[in-house]
Amino acid sequence: MKLSFKIFAISFLIVISLLGLFGFVIITNSFNKELIIEKERITNDNKFLSMVITSLYKNDFTSVNNNDGTIYPNINDYFLSIFQNMSNDGEVFIGTKKRLKYVDDKLLDSISSNEQIYRVIEINNTYYSQVITKLSNDSQDTFIEHLSSLQTIYDMRSDNYHFYTLFLIIGSLISSIILYAFSIYVTYPLKKLNKISKLWEEGNFNVRNNASIRSMKSVELSNLALQFNNMADKLSHHIEELEDYNQRQEDFISRFTHELKTPLTSIIGYADVIRTYDVDSKKRHEFADYIFKEGKRLEELTQHLLKLILLKNDEFDFIDYNSKKLFRELDRSTVFLVNKYEANISYDCEEAIINIEPVLLKSLLYNLVDNACKASIDNKDIIIRGKIKNDSYVISVIDHGKGIDEENLSKVTEPFFMEDKSRSRKQGGAGLGLSLAKEIARIHGSELDIKSKLGKGTTMSIRVRIYNEK
């Protein structure tokens, strides 16, 4: 069942039954009051008449008793005419049982002497209030009866009931319209939320229910809508992240395929040429050289990839290491680079005990120095700096080479990214060096910080922990 209908039905039932009950109570109450007033009036009349008669005849009724049940006829008539006039639409009967109307013996016997009874009787669909007083002496019972129609009171009550029923019907019509409108109004925001969440279900995460929040007067619903919005924000954020991740993964795979298939094409192609045609020895050497170089490139690619994979999985042994010792070893291992690129490497290092994975860190630094050498053109001064900063030790490799284009700065650590592809190919790069460096930095709990200015040079730094004696 729809919520709006539920709200409507329940509130409608409550309103209608309350109204009905209320009307019934009011009408019954006023009816009862009328009855009481009537009862008081008629009993008072009766009491008054019986007092008058008692005082006049001093309980001596026998003398005035006739056979037809009247007391003394003259007095009787006299009184009757007076009292008949006094009780506006009632009738008065005075005398023995025979004179009375609408009575039976049983009732009359049940009345004790000098007692007054009151009752409501129904004769031929008409209600009467009846008061009887029994005046007794030794020989005879004399009765005084007042009889008065209650029809107007009963009629008024049924009139009231009819009128009120009509009122209730019209009222329920009007209230049902109002309540229906109200229930629609209350559930409208929910409907809106429903619509929007359906859009989300279809994957359209850009819609938000700002409009419905504004239209919501109740705190609960607007909170709900806000919650929905937050949920959608979070979801779309996650989805974006996933898409981003997928995109990177896809990029990685497509670049990887490219890097893998390009040397393969050359190797297969040149091998095919050599085995198909009888080429001269100079050409044969040239082709074999291509095959060799491309094979080397594949080898390097696989080695780097292996390292990357290992770095992602393994746990490492960190040890405390003297920074001087580290740089001494680095100096020794970079001799080859210095000779090859005619670079001039200088050290500017503070001594400290640092907590590192020495093999990985040395390979990272070698990589950075290698990059610096390759980037240097005229000014081949390369500075390796080690500085204590607060609790950590910052190692920087500074070159004065060609620098990195600003737009590429964020991309250089992506796998297979090469700023100058043909140049780095010639220098034997696979485009994975900085990815590796970043990974090693990450293992040391650091970013690979790259600062560069085109034409001025590049500074790459990593931050490692200082050994803490405590």
Next chain:
Amino acid sequence: MINVLIVEDEEAIANLIKISLEGAGYLTNIAYDGEAAIDLVEEKQFDLILLDVMIPKVDGFSVLEYVHNQNIPVIFITALSDVNNKVKGLKMGAEDYITKPFALEELLARVEVVLRRNNKITDIIKYRNIEINTSSHIVTMDGAVIDLTKKEFDLLLLFMQNKNVALYREVIYERIWKEDFYSDTRTVDLHIARLKKKLNLEAEIKTVYKIGYRFEVQS
């Protein structure tokens, strides 16, 4: 002569394509990036472009868009095996694609098909008094039809496409019989002998000692 532009940033591969295309008798030019490719297209007339998708400066798809307006057929070369890229290239007007790594044979076959489709080359290869119709597989000499078996026909085509180079016997076998070679050279020798006789090619098809055969043409 058919002029082919090779757009490929890998020097080794560009060279490889150049060697095999020139071996098949095409003229070639090489552009190592997208910008150079567009410059060359503006400068010279090309019958076909072999285009790598991943090239520096201007990417392959942009070059494709540019040359498509010039009505030059394009075969694009891609290392990406994903379907989207291929569909994208073909939709943008490329005639065909080839994925790395490719066999040179395949490359030449695709080049030939595209050139023929664009009426850049005819189905008919002429040499001396011999006419070879590559689509109907009919060979005539002085107008008279010469009856050749399928293998003989394929051999003839192979020689026509590889003039003046010595072909290894093993490779000839692999190319024509599509099987790996098992030291039985007699099959190849037998078929070549029959072909020579049928078409009077004794002077042209020369045996190269220890290697195989060469189709010699005096230019």
